Amino acid sequence: MKTLIKIHPTDNIAIALVDFAAGSEVVFEERPITFLEKTKAKHKIALDDLNVGDAVYMYGVLVGKAVKPIKKGGLLTTENVKHQSHVTTGKTETTSWVPPDISAWKDRTFMGYHRPDGQVGTANVWLFFPLVFCENRNIEVLKEVFEKELAYHRPTKHQLMLRNLLKPTSGSELAKEEEPEGFFNTIEVKFITHQGGCGGIRQDSQLLAKLLAGYVNNPNVAGATVLSLGCQNLQIDIFKKALEAINPDFQKPVLIYEQQKMGTVEEMLSTIIKDSFEAIKKADQIQRQPAPLSKIKLGLECGGSDGFSGISANPALGYASDILSAVGGSPILSEFPELCGVEQELVNRCVDDADAARFLELMRDYEKSVVDAGSGFDMNPSPGNIKDGLITDAMKSAGAAKKGGTSPVTAVLDYGEYVTKPGLNLLCTPGNDVESTTAMAGSGANMIVFTTGLGTPTGNPITPVIKVSSNSELAAKMSDIIDVDAGPVIKGEKTIEEMGEEMLEYIIKVASGEIKSKAMLLNQNDFIPWKRGVSL
Known part of the structure; x- marks a missing residue:
């Protein structure tokens, strides 16, 4: 087994693959190396004497400079080496590429969810999210309702541990971990919250709109339920334009609700739950089909x-x-x-x-x-x-x-x-x-x-x-x-x-x-x- 490795022929440092005690000696590249300090696996030693200002090379590229003298076999640390990198101003050559042998892979497939725009998902997710942090609580309420009733997450062993601590019983009556019994076949219901959508500069909201639009357009997502307050920077129209910019042929179902137009929280959540459940049931009918690896x-x-x-x-x-x-x-x-x-x-x-x-x-x-x-x-x-x-x-x-x-x-x-x-x-x-x-x-x-x-x-x-x-x-x-x-x-x-x-x-x-x-x-x-x- 190798105990020391140099990655690139031009490197002047090597990586310890095992722990070395100070004074340990090895023969590396037909040269004797003595470890001057205790060196743990994963750390680097100098292969030649390095003076102050000398370049340190690893992977064949400049990765630092010596700021203190380092003797051959000496340990590189944050005290004797500081960051330095090559200055790049433009292309110096066009790199040629020899691809690996793909004869065993070119006809391989995976089983994925095919979307109307030609993308293929590796998951089938219905996504709930807000356009602004003000709606985070409503997202959390929806998460609790859907996850509890759809039996995605039965009590975990840690919840059961606390339950048994709160209500001590005999050993035979201890609560036991249960296997979840999901209501749906292929669909997963997921929820995300965030702290954006308002309060920052407009560019932040626009970037967030692009990110959320990308999530909805991701082939792993079958559809989405989106909550808006109404007065925030990230307006519904901005989100829709971001989605159209990513995919003009977008065809997935997206349900959008604006609280300031809907009255009470109870009325809004009731509507969201009914509408979303029907849409999720339809999305659950999508089945996996073969797809080429090029869709990954x-x-x-x-x-x-x-x-x-x-x-x-x-x-x-x-x-x-x-x-x-x-x-x-x-x-x-x-x-x-x-x-x-x-x-x-x-x-x-x-x-x-x-x-x-x-x-x-x-x-x-x-x-x-x-x-x-x-x-x-x-x-x-x-x-x-x-x-x-x-x-x-x-x-x-x-x-x-x-x-x-x-x-x-x-x-x-x-x-x-x-x-x-x-x-x-x-x-x-x-x-x-x-x-x-x-x-x-x-x-x-x-x-x-x-x-x-x-x-x-x-x-x-x-x-x-x-x-x-x-x-x-x-x-x-x-x-x-x-x-x-x-x-x-x-x-x-x-x-x-x-x-x-x-x-x-x-x-x-x-x-x-x-x-x-x-x-x-x-x-x-x-x-x-x-x-x-x-x-x-």
């Missing part, structure tokens, strides 16, 4: 990353992404702050020069807004990232970008824009896990794969989210949230390609409804819109 729009996400994410889970997902691109599917790479440092590679992969220019413009504008707020992309690694070996933003970014594989970039989209082109799409979102997954679902992702090295329970109300661990220890420790373990790559038991194919097989099973991802089983329905502007 796959969101690529990472969160709670560690020092192994960029060498196991992310590149394996990148290989699955490349296969999907090659068969006509649409992978989506987002989290623009986590692409800092790899801009040149992505620019060179853009098919259209206009997309290359737009990507750089979006990156510059985003970074400027961050700097104006008193921060910077170089402050992106979280304490958890740093603890597990990701000590600069460029280092984190270089590993995060591996999710996007090596395929050409066919489109660059701003937040709220909808994916329409096959091939790899770049979508401008924050690096925040939930804001990013929220945005990808709003741009049409009907599946999301989320890699993690530390563990995170993130899910989405309309799009299945699959969790992939970068290491086997996490998969064993948090087995209730991890679907696929990429740890065998670290242990040398599987190649990146084998792991990527295993992921794609799992994606197909979840997309077909054969199995539910752990986030779905946990009913993890996270939704956080990105608020770009300020409150007024």
